[in-house]
């Protein structure tokens with residue numbers, strides 16, 4: 472049976488970054504969100520940072536009213552943000568670490584170290600009707616803690632892989648970490664999303680990871696939209712995600728057949744249902 476297509480959440484933070492650079496009313500991230508949805512986005516991701524450097528509360532409130540898909544609100548684990556999420560009740564909340572001085576999110580949430588606060592946030596958000604995910608590094612201890620904290624979903628931080636030089640030892644090691652993490656999380660019954668730093672050249676490999684449910688991508692899509700328009704930028708990304716997912720499934724089948732041949736010493740006889 473073919474697994475469901477990987478979903479694409481389009482992060483529109485950087486439309487707001489452009490607006491905030493001049494303090495104008497344009498470009499409006501809400502307008503971008505609706506266009507992204509029309510172009511095939513399965514959801515809209517926004518990160519309401521404590522310093523409000525890009526997305527504003529007004530954006531989140533409007534999006535909650537007008538989106539046709541669903542909002543994924545990325546936020547820090549603070550009382551202010553939790554109260555706000557309980558009021559707005561986005562379909563999905565992704566808890567992320569936050570530092571004011573960082574250019575962008577640097578690492579994953581430390582669920583192990585901040586277990587009680589994260590578990591209590593998961594409980595409060597679930598009670599408000601939000602599906603909670605935790606943005607974490609591809610690390611087995613963090614994944615185990617995420618499950619114990621009661622999060623049904625994790626988002627694997629792909630930043631270290633995305634930053635590594637393509638084809639380098641670091642890139643290979645980071646990809647292996649992501650593969651092991653996705654496999655482990657799926658075995659625990661967690662829904663596995665991934666994101667950060669993904670672009671048109673590295674997304675296929677990430678879509679080929681085992682069991683990925685959704686990819687959240689922003690910076691690269693908004694950057695490409697400057698040249699080809701948001702509609703094509705979203706559609707191009709979706710095509711690559713589908714291609715990557717297909718390639719991952721084929722590779723998994725090949726590996727399965729290879730294992731079968733090693734064990735039984737002859738060609739595949741269809742005994743495993745394919």
Ligand SMILES: CC(=O)[C@@H](O)[C@H](O)COP(=O)(O)O
Pocket residue numbers: 482484485517518520545567574575576606666667668689
């Ligand atoms: C938390 C996360 O996944 C990041 O990708 C985040 O959305 C990026 O934050 P900025 O948009 O502020 O770089």
Ligand SMILES: NCC(=O)COP(=O)(O)O
Pocket residue numbers: 482516626665666667668669687688689690691
């Ligand atoms: N959670 C990842 C995300 O929302 C998008 O990150 P980026 O593509 O802007 O790096």
